[in-house]
Amino acid sequence: MDKRFSEIIQLIKQSRTNAIRAVNAELINLYWNIGEYISRKIAISEWGDSVVAELAKYILLHEPDLKGFSDKNIWRMRQFYETYKDMPKLSTLLREISWSNNLAIFSRCKTAEERVFYLNLCQQENYSFRELERQISASLFERTMIGHSTLSTVLRESQHSIPPTFKDSYVFEFLNLPEPYTESDLQRGLVRQMKNFILELGKDFLFIGEEFKLQVGNSDFFIDLLFYHRGLQCLVAFELKADKFKPDHLGQLNFYLEALDRDVKKQNENPSIGILLCKDKDSEVVEYSLSRSLSPTMVAAYKTQLPDKKLLQQKLHELFEQETDK
Numbered sequence: 379m380d381k382r383f384s385e386i387i388q389l390i391k392q393s394r395t396n397a398i399r400a401v402n403a404e405l406i407n408l409y410w411n412i413g414e415y416i417s418r419k420i421a422i423s424e425w426g427d428s429v430v431a432e433l434a435k436y437i438l439l440h441e442p443d444l445k446g447f448s449d450k451n452i453w454r455m456r457q458f459y460e461t462y463k464d465m466p467k468l469s470t471l472l473r474e475i476s477w478s479n480n481l482a483i484f485s486r487c488k489t490a491e492e493r494v495f496y497l498n499l500c501q502q503e504n505y506s507f508r509e510l511e512r513q514i515s516a517s518l519f520e521r522t523m524i525g526h527s528t529l530s531t532v533l534r535e536s537q538h539s540i541p542p543t544f545k546d547s548y549v550f551e552f553l554n555l556p557e558p559y560t561e562s563d564l565q566r567g568l569v570r571q572m573k574n575f576i577l578e579l580g581k582d583f584l585f586i587g588e589e590f591k592l593q594v595g596n597s598d599f600f601i602d603l604l605f606y607h608r609g610l611q612c613l614v615a616f617e618l619k620a621d622k623f624k625p626d627h628l629g630q631l632n633f634y635l636e637a638l639d640r641d642v643k644k645q646n647e648n649p650s651i652g653i654l655l656c657k658d659k660d661s662e663v664v665e666y667s668l669s670r671s672l673s674p675t676m677v678a679a680y681k682t683q684l685p686d687k688k689l690l691q692q693k694l695h696e697l698f699e700q701e702t703d704k
Contacts, residue, residue, distance in 0.1 A: 403473040413459030475500050478507040495519045503581050516549045520690035548680040555682050561620045582609045592637045601634050612648040613638050623659035625667040632673040655680050
């Protein structure tokens with residue numbers, strides 16, 4: 379690209395983005411106002427259920443160019459308004475999210491806490507509708523609330539926002555791996571499905587490479603998957619295990635982090651972080667293993683099938699009850 383004109387191109391792109399956002403905000407505002415109007419009419423018994431169907435037919439007949447105003451969608455507008463009418467602090471956020479994403483959140487999420495979680499996530503990660511649907515189906519909210527990431531002492535005391543960045547468990551249902559599978563099968567599958575893998579990790583992760591080569595002395599070593607995290611400004615090494623966590627797994631990962639920091643990390647970057655992904659883990663064994671670790675590492679479990687959402691919701695409900703009783 380000709381550098382003389384690059385700033386003009388950026389201005390054009392930014393203006394287009396701002397226009398799209400403005401149109402979306404106005405559309406959400408319209409749906410909110412329609413929902414509010416209908417809700418109030420029904421509340422004072424001026425309108426019954428049949429009036430909404432009549433309204434939809436009237437719009438179709440007299441304004442056929444207006445799309446998206448079927449009786450079903452109009453009822454959704456009412457539901458949208460009634461869901462958030464007592465939550466004025468969300469007003470701006472709701473208008474920064476597309477209608478399809480708003481619809482997925484208020485129709486699929488059961489609690490206000492869950493809705494706020496996904497609204498914020500949509501804004502931060504700029505999810506498409508398909509990506510948001512996948513995260514709701516993968517019970518990201520429940521896993522985040524229930525999960526207690528087991529971090530090494532160094533990682534816990536880090537000044538960076540580590541816990542929200544990494545999860546206690548990951549879901550790789552998109553791999554469709556047959557049992558049994560090897561670590562190589564897992565690695566190849568994640569590389570082939572890198573877009574879905576990064577969706578599960580978080581969009582701040584940038585993939586650097588698989589089997590990343592480290593040369594120490596006269597020997598070569600290979601990190602399963604190496605990423606860079608834009609927010610944390612550091613390298614993140616993933617080691618994959620097709621079995622349950624064992625304490626000796628950490629020795630290899632700690633060695634890799636030392637080599638990365640000495641030979642690969644740039645001066646302006648933070649110390650590298652290691653993530654050990656295991657098929658299963660005993661939390662107490664993991665805690666003992668990490669308690670004296672001097673490296674910024676954590677251990678997470680993964681599953682190759684979508685979790686049981688109802689079971690997770692039950693566990694979360696029990697957790698909330700325990701917190702209330704304290």
